[in-house]
Amino acid sequence: MDLRRLVYFVAVAEELHFGRAASRLAIAQPPLSRQIAQLESDLGVMLIDRSRSQIRLTQAGSVLLERARDVLERLDRTHREIKRIGEGFSGHLRVAFVGSATYGVLPNVIKAFRSAYPDVELALSAMNNAEQKRAVIQREIDIAVARPSLEDEELKSEPLLQEPLILALSDTSPLLERQVTRLSALKAETFVLYPRKPRPSFADHILSICLEEGFIPKSQVLAQDYQTAISLVSVGVGIALVPKSVSQAERPGVAYRAYEGYNPGTALSLNYRRDNRMPHLFNFLKIAQDVTRRQRKQ
Amino acid sequence: MDLRRLVYFVAVAEELHFGRAASRLAIAQPPLSRQIAQLESDLGVMLIDRSRSQIRLTQAGSVLLERARDVLERLDRTHREIKRIGEGFSGHLRVAFVGSATYGVLPNVIKAFRSAYPDVELALSAMNNAEQKRAVIQREIDIAVARPSLEDEELKSEPLLQEPLILALSDTSPLLERQVTRLSALKAETFVLYPRKPRPSFADHILSICLEEGFIPKSQVLAQDYQTAISLVSVGVGIALVPKSVSQAERPGVAYRAYEGYNPGTALSLNYRRDNRMPHLFNFLKIAQDVTRRQRKQ
DNA sequence: GCACGCTGATGACGACGCGGTATCGAACCC
């Protein structure tokens, strides 16, 4: 059952006239007659009663008309559906992010993407870098928002945001009285650090900064993430270095201060498989660029 | 979106391997690659991710696979459905019959047709000859079971059953004492007759028999149909000539007797449009022939 | 009542597209 023949048949069945149907189909009448005859012999069934000058459908023809219309309409809808997916306006996109990305630009990127592509189902999940790397390579996710980035032959990485580090202090700390604090002046303080593994970790990053400033924190406490670190700071356990965006979420008992000294900052990046060509991905990257560019201007 | 390409695509999507899909489709691999590429360019969408040796479906491809399977299955079902209708195993058939046909072979024909073609919806309706003729010509019904037959250029008529006439008497009638009654001996009786129109009517038929026997009933009473006639006979209004099959439905107060004399009988016929080629019709005619042939043997 | 017109079927021909074989190019594997 060729599709062309089905279209032809519907035209004839609707017009009940070969000539008119042919001109509607923008072909001549002979091929139309032949195609219908071919369809009938393929099916082994008469579809059109030609015994009179005014042709009419047989029972089989009537049923086929219904079915054919249904199928053709389904194909048409499918065509549009597929096209929308192919353009990235529909379908789904799986994004994973490190917990600390929830403060800064990421929510704005998500919001912007949602409003630009409301029909794309966004599957968001929090993962640490190691999980992200595994998941993105295994194609379980499409985009990994990592800090600072994922390094792998299979992956590509694009910077999302570069931000300075900032000092988090207890709001009862006497250090608050100074306008500006030199980092090396804090060598005696207790530092809240982060898990060492997997390497290179954010803990390594902090320690390398301290080293650059000429000291190693004597007293160290471990926190799983920034939230926990801030909690520890709020109860007076010690001080912490955090990305500046973390300070956006205010917390009782915690004050933030810029510091003087080496501040390489920290970066958020978008990571994805090199061979991932899905349009949703490129659309997301574009939106992310737009949002960060706009945000940087402000 | 060509149907062949859809089939090809489903094969590739299921095998995830062009070579295997090609051999499953019993074609060579190059044309398959080209058809898939063609489908993709028709839709303007990548359906298959060929970036690795192990190919995989894109989102659009996955959705198309589902939709294509659905459409192909619908077409397959439609094919079978249409074929069954074309062979007369499914669909519907509209039959009209004169009231007096409900006694004789017709119920058996209907039963036989029902059991041979259980999926054909039979639309049965009672009509007099005039209504039948109009309805069958206008294609409102497919078969008219008429008595004796419908005459028209557009119609064909086949005998269904030829049956003798029989005398219906009150069971208190003194006529019952004789073994056989000569029709002409009844010239003084009151005859229950039938509507004169439309001509030629069954009333004319009865009167022509009487005329053949050399008399015209002096006393006549009219009944709309055989049922009414029998009712009138049962209450002693008069006597009636009815088709033999009518006597199958026994009725208190009525007795039946054969008579001596001219008995041309009466015929039931199957009538249909000459140009009606629907298989259901021919199947019905065949069943009717079988049933009457079998019944006649008994 | 016969001729004309309308409508669908049939015949002949050119063009496009499909499938076949041969071959290429890239990725993967040892």
Place this chain on the structure above:
DNA sequence: GGGTTCGATACCGCGTCGTCATCAGCGTGC
């Protein structure tokens, strides 16, 4: 790094589609 596997490309022959021309049957009208 050479061999193997797999999809893409090049080129060719044939089938099928669409076109024009024409036929055949039915209905209609003067």
